[in-house]
Amino acid sequence: MRTTRLRILSLILALGLFVLAGCSAGPTSTTAGTTTAKPAAAIKIGGIGPLTGGAAVYGSSVANGAKIAIEEVNALGGLQFELKFEDDEHDAEKSVNAYNSLKDWGMQILCGTVTTTPGIAVTAESFKDRIFTLTPSASSTSVIEGKDNVFQMCFTDPNQGIASAQYIAENKLGSKIAIIYNNADAYSTGIYEKFISEAAGKNLDVVSTTTFTDDTANDFNVQLTAAKNGGADLIFLPIYYQPASLILTQADAMGYEPKFFGVDGMDGILTMENFNTELAEGVMLLTPFAADATDARTVAFVAKYQAAYNELPNQFAADGYDCIYAIYEACKKAGVTSDMDAAAICDKLIEAFTAADFSIDGLTGENMTWAATGEVAKAPKGMVIEDGVYVGMQSGN
């Protein structure tokens, strides 16, 4: 009796260790904790995001993009920056730990966090400590609510939902719409709620709404059948690209060919391993960044990114890149120097970011401006996947 119990226990523990160790099996091309060493007079920027675990792709992309921007800025010879990026495993507790260890390092400006839930916990701390915070991709409104020193580089979730509904209605992309969303995910639920309320006003006919959770994200036949039975000709997917890839595969297997419309979480589907990218042909998504855009800024960034990391940058990398440039421009404008303390820099940067004449042209948008709430104003770009690359969608087709 006792030995069997011990045996079961040790088995479970072995499993547990495997799970714990498995957390480190994420992408290894990350740059955790590495500092881009610079002479003493550099302004210390801290970054926080998941470099290990399930959300590692977002954190590593932001870290990589930010690193490229830091190198470029430092090469200009003016203000010097030093970046230290810490892992938070997409967990609020670990994120606050990372934040505190960056504080010990002497962080003056925070570029983070990458994901929402850790973001809410960390910005509460950075608000209290008066450290200026610019998050590349934590998109919930709770991240900026009531915190005057927290700004966002990405759209808020509600804005994405509203923009998607408007885009679909204005361009008449579908008459009957089905929605599949993750009701255990803050990002997905946030977009869904605004989409559905906006859709009602736009006379969009939503014929089926089905949900899944992270634990049930491996079979979508039920949801797809519901959409098919409802006669949906467009499926709105406010979800991340991993479950979306499965939905595309299973819809294909069913012989069901509606249009698919995603949001910025869909970005990354073309670089996913073991996914037949032919299935993504014709998928539409709203994303502020496309790696195949032909403007000089994007081309230069993509070339540098590919040379350094041997993969195409996604939207998160662009967000990280833009964050550093936004901080750089604001620092230049406000006359921030490396010998100021974090609180003084914070006040100066808030003033610079909310100034009426402050706007940034970046990879993720032209003329980006910020409201005092911390929300960014920029135009979303509609993209459609053709021949394995993003192509800008023409309005009104």
Add this chain to the structure above:
Amino acid sequence: MKMTKPGQKRLISNAITYAIVIVAYVLIQILDGSGNLTSSLRGQLVPICAYIVMAVSLNLTVGVLGELSLGHAGFMSLGAFSGVIVSLGLRDTVSAGPLRLLAALLVGAVIAGLFGFIVGVPALRLRGDYLAIVTLAFGEIIKNVINTLYVGIGPDGLRISMSDQASLGLGESGTVIMRGPMGAVGVDKLASFGAGVILVLITLAIVLNLVHSRSGRAIMAVRDNRIAAESVGISITRYKLTAFIISAALAGAAGALYALNYSTVVARKFDFNTSILVLVFVVLGGIGNIRGSIIAAAVLTVLPELLRAFNDYRMLAYAVILILVMLTSNNDRLKQLRWRIRSYFQHSSRRQEAEHE
């Protein structure tokens, strides 16, 4: 050195356990006062306390009762969310932070204890490892249910919905506390290190007194030989339930303490991995060894932060250290060595055989 009586020895052993906690508290306070405490460590003090309470409470189930609970994070989750609701619900009526924290801890403990009862009644009447299976399911169910819960406070009291935020119908005067998968947002940070240490001391007092009481001996008798215990008239289910409910209630209090240390808490945090993490604390600290649980929980919580210098290999290093600790603490030669050192100091050859485990 003269021989000590078993009672005295127990007293000394307990005193050492309490002393470790108090000395650690005083040391931290001194470090903090002299400005030598890093932000990194300061930020981890409350979670360490919460994990210590979790480890000690799970040790009561695993070590003393001899049953396996694989969903202890579920009880933590219940305590966390009920504690958050209570603390925000009392925001307007009770202004003193510590009082609201106390109320949150108590309600968290009661709710988790209640669910411990519900889970324990059917599972603990059975023989075998059914509790492990049931608690495993319980943890997952709690996680998924809380993920769909929307809770708000309006002028007329608490409102709960399972569909979406709009259906709460709060209007402008109400505040939303839990937003389904977004979890609880806008939590007041009421928890402090002092409160955490007090909770740890209360937990120790409850568990150590229980273990050394008549009930505790009955619980251990059930663990060691169920049939013999039954034959001398011990009510198996009652004592099993007592231990399990206390364990669940303490986990609930730990959850409330943990949740009130961050401005947000999500149900996903309290998943199977967290349950296993606490079980790892218990096993590495020594099953049935309360003091070991305290040390293991503290060390293993701080360790990943100390390993940040390893960058990419951080979690790998963590896993390797866990395996090494597991190997060395179960190594017969090392055990013998320790035993020899101990007997050298005690000059006592009359001690009975070395303790197992």
